[in-house]
Amino acid sequence: MKYLTFAAGLLSATTALAEVPTLTVYTYDSFTAEWGPGPQVEKAFEEVCGCYLKLVAAGDGAALLARLKLEGARTEADIVLGLDTNLVQAARDSGLFAPHAVTAEYDLPIEWSDANFVPYDWGYFAFVQSRDLAAPTSFRALADSDLKIVIQDPRSSTPGLGLLMWVKAAYGDEAPAIWEGLADNIVTVTKGWSEAYGLFLDGEADLVLSYTTSPAYHLIAEEDDSKTAAPFDEGHYMQVEVAGKLAATDQPELADQFLQFMVTDAFQSVLPTTNWMYPAVTPEAGLPAGFETLIQPAKALLFSPEEAAELRDPALTEWLTALSR
Amino acid sequence: MADRAQPVSGAAGVGAAAFVAALILGTLAAVALRAEPGKGLGPADWQALRFTLMQAALSAVFSVALAVPVARALARRRFPGRAALITLLGAPFILPVIVAVLGLLAVFGRAGWVSQALGAVGLEPLRIYGLHGVVLAHVFFNLPLATRLILQGWQEIPAERFRLAAQLGAGPGAIWRLLERPMLARVAPGALAVVFAICLSSFAVALTLGGGPRATTVELAIYQAFHFDFDLGRAALLSCIQIALTVIAASLALRARPGGGFGAGLDRPVQRWDANTTGLRLLDTGAIALAALFLLLPLAAIALSGLPGLPQLPLSVFRAAATSVLIALGSTAILLLLAVPMAATVALARHALWVELAGLLGLAVSPLVIGIGLFVVIYPLADPFALALPVTALVNAVMALPFALRILVPRAQAVIGDYGRLGASLNMGGGPFLRLVLLPRMRAQIGFAAGLGAALSMGDLGVIALFADTEVATLPLQIYRLMGAYRMEAAAGAALLLLVLSMLAFWIFDRGGRWHAEA
Incomplete structure (x- = not known):
């Protein structure tokens, strides 16, 4: 029982x-x-x-x-x-x-x-850098400078694709010229965000493609206010x-x-x-x-899902052509 | 009737090879069948293919060419700490890619130690990014493996041959011509094929060190096809190309290999009377010192950056470490069950090429494609999450199989060649021959293969990403997760933990195999 x-x-x-x-x-x-x-x-x-x-x-x-x-x-x-x-x-x-x-x-x-x-x-995509570095104010200024950047590959990484869209949204048909200008600034292209951010923290590059909110992590979690994001005049692409x-x-x-x-x-x-x-x-x-304390972009850029889907392949081809030279 | 004169049967090895081939080709077929019409191959893919081939060929040639002097030096010299050095040298090979790359760049990068030293004397920093960077990184990963494979070749020349050579007054030149060069001709092609195959599926290393999309490999194209286009047909097609390339390269290398060994010896310690000149001493010391510096500096960088992170490791890292150890043990058991019979079959020269090729498939196929294929096969039948651990252990074993075979096959060939007829004349059956002759005489190689398998399994991300649940994470996966959450310091600490665990697993098996034996 x-x-x-x-x-x-x-x-x-x-x-x-x-x-x-x-x-x-x-x-x-x-x-x-x-x-x-x-x-x-x-x-x-x-x-x-x-x-x-x-x-x-x-x-x-x-x-x-x-x-x-x-x-x-x-x-x-x-x-x-x-x-x-x-x-x-x-x-x-x-x-x-x-x-x-x-x-x-x-x-x-x-x-x-x-x-x-x-x-x-x-969030806004942005280039994150050390606070004591004079920040570039646009893609053109970045391309004309000797600053070294590390970015992610748009074929394997979401931020990488975001950057592709950012340049396309800001410059349209001039995007290939911008990429050609940036080619000598790009130290390397990584598979994902983690690799790129790791390389940046190890000093391999002056700036890294990340988010405007990245410095908040360092400030709040690590009490380190040495990082900031570079505000670009063209506006910032959103995720x-x-x-x-x-x-x-x-x-x-x-x-x-x-x-x-x-x-x-x-x-x-x-x-x-x-x-x-x-x-x-x-x-x-x-x-x-x-x-x-985070930078506030003057302009928010974002393609509609339809536009983004349509632009992805041509923008990728432009990117590959400009950086494969 | 010549076949009858062999003491052991090749059936188990053929079975194991068939299982491996079925697993890999089956998963590939599963991916292809699941595919919807896709894009096919474009010009970018062909360019990726060219780059992949070029970097893999260069990496293989440099890794093996540089391994020869290092292996020779290690074979000729005995010094305190030699065994520890040999173990440590294996470390780059088993690190997760992202960790190894960060370690390598801490030394050779724009802000690395070398560049800082150059800067201190007013020179430009190193330019590491480019094809040479890719090759450098691949040599970093594969030099230790090539060195171990070639060193093993040296150790398989019986001491009596060197004794005879010394009695006949043969100098270093004659010994090179009569003993060492024929040995290399047997060992080097296999080493070349393995390194080539590893580098074919390189992705993150090639991209990061290559400095941009010029360094696009086939594996990246596969990743892109799956993640961004969901074009399974293209992923399967590209993976078939990878397999075809590996099979062609391996067939060429394995066919070019001359047969015949050095005959049996009495297992005396090797003495090298020929290598006692000051010049050769300096040469060997230089080779060992340079290789040690090249391989150990990045490891030191990883260890240094990991130390501060150790105290802040979250509990989940230790859980993940336990999972990784469990997978590594299971994977090693599967590996030995597959590799030992396959090695015996190859040594019997029965279907040797086919069995070896089946063994190489594990390297040739993209881990991502195996993962997708297994997922497609398992999903309708069972919960993929529930099978995460066994599937990972199995795939890791299959991926370590080519290395295990390269370690086991030459020795098995030598043992069966030297003792096969004796065993047959004593009417030894398969069981007793295996127990009394083959396995004891292969103990060191089995230990080495098991150690490598365990360490590789510990460090390999493999297919777990697709199967992992939140609760089931391996240590490498946990490292990626920490990095993805800005926690670089904790990730570095976890990487150090992984390094230590992998080395420990390797050391235990490798030492275990050589217990009471001279190596």
Whole structure:
């Protein structure tokens, strides 16, 4: 009898367990890391949703979409979090995403409206440098100087692709000339952001392509105010990171709830000092101390997803031609 | 009936080779079948192919050519710390690429130690970025491996041959002509083929040291095809080209290799009466010192930058380290189960070329493509995350297989050549011959192969990236994650931990194999 009670107890416990639904979110590596936003977001959402939030790390943004395409409609994922505007068109074309119903007052420097994707944070690409170096004021000034830069390859890295778009957005048809001018400033091109930033910190280059928010990491986490970003007259290209709901999700309500939760303070206030980006909706308490020291670009540049998708291949060819000489 | 005169059977080795070939070609086929119509190859791909071939060929030639004097010096000299030096020299080979590149640039970069020294005397900094930089980095990675493979060739010349040479009054020139050159002709082609194959799939090293898109390799094109275009057909096609190149290069190298060994010896310690002149002493000391400086300085840079990071390592790094050790152990077991029978089969000269080629496939195919292929195969059947550890261990073993074969095959050939007929005349069956003759006489090589396999598995990122869950991370993956979050100091500390663990794994196996034996 004792065993029966035990078995019954076990049975009801597992049923109770099974009744708690799980929301699966595919995201990039650094989001789920213990020092990333993942753990705090998970805790905050589980407090309000009565569900398990399962964050699955799947490489970087581009790997995320590739992974999703490999899995197709059978994917376990309910939400994908971490695509950027350069991937949005390809993601939309995959037909894997469903429309969302999120409404929010975004604090983005541009207008945002997209049927499938909800932005959660954003940043400006920028060249990061030591504070005591006279900052170049534009791509032209950079190209004319002897300053050495290290950049990422647009074929393997999101910031690399962002730089390609930045030059294209600022200079249009003159982009090839800008790249030819920059060729002798480029120390090297790396596979990803980490390699480039590592090389910069080791002194291999004067500037590195990163974000305007990068100096905030050094200031806040390391109490080191020696880094700054160079403000460029042309304006700075933006990266907007978005999330979307899979059409094949088995948890559509939870997924909607998560997307709506994503633009609230509980989620947004975690981002600045874990993801080191600007939150899409500034939390009521404002940005953390230190963010006010960051440069404020005069102009925000961003192609629409359609334009970005269309421009990518020609811009890549221009880049390759100019730098392969 | 000549086949009958062999004491062991080749069936297990053929089976292992067939398994490896099926695994790799099967995953490739899986990727190709999953593909939607894509772009095919463009002019940029052909340029990438040309660059890939050129840098791989140059890297192989320089690595092996420079390894010869170093291996000869190590073979001729005995000095305190020699064994430790040989172990340490293997380190670059097993480091994650990103760590090794940062270490290399800390020494040879624009702001590196050499450039600073040059600057102090008013000279321009080094210009490391370019084709020469790519070759330098590849030599850094592969010189230790080439040295070990060639050194092993030297050690396989029995002491009696040198004794006889000394009795006959042969000088260094005659010894070179009669003993050393024939030995190199047997060992060097295999070493060249392996280094060439490794460099064919280089990506981050070639791009970073090459200084830009001029240094685009086929592996980068594969990465781009998968990540940015999701063009699986192109990825599979490019991977087939990589395989074809490796197979062609390996066939040429392995066919060019003359047969015949030096005969059996009595395992006496080697004495080199010919090398006692002051000139040769200086030459050998110089070769060892230069190689040690070249390989150890970047390691010192990695260790120095890692020390401050050690105390701030998060707990997850140690969890990842435990995972890595586990994978390395599993991977080493699989490696030996595959490599030892395959080496015996090659030594029996049964389907030798095919078995060796199957072994090389692990190097030839892009790790990314194997990863995608396995994912495509596993996904409909099981949860890829649940299989992350076994899959990683298996793929790491297959990737270490070519190295293990290069280590095991020459020795197995020598043992079977020297003792096969004796065993057969004593009517030894396969079991007793294996237990009493082959395995004991290959113990040092098996230890070395196991050590290399364990260390490689520890350092290799391989396929884990595609399968890794948040909870299951290997140490190299964790290093990348730390770096991706600005935590360069902690990443450097984790890299030092990885370096130490890999060296320890290598040392334990390698020493274990040579316990109570002269090496």
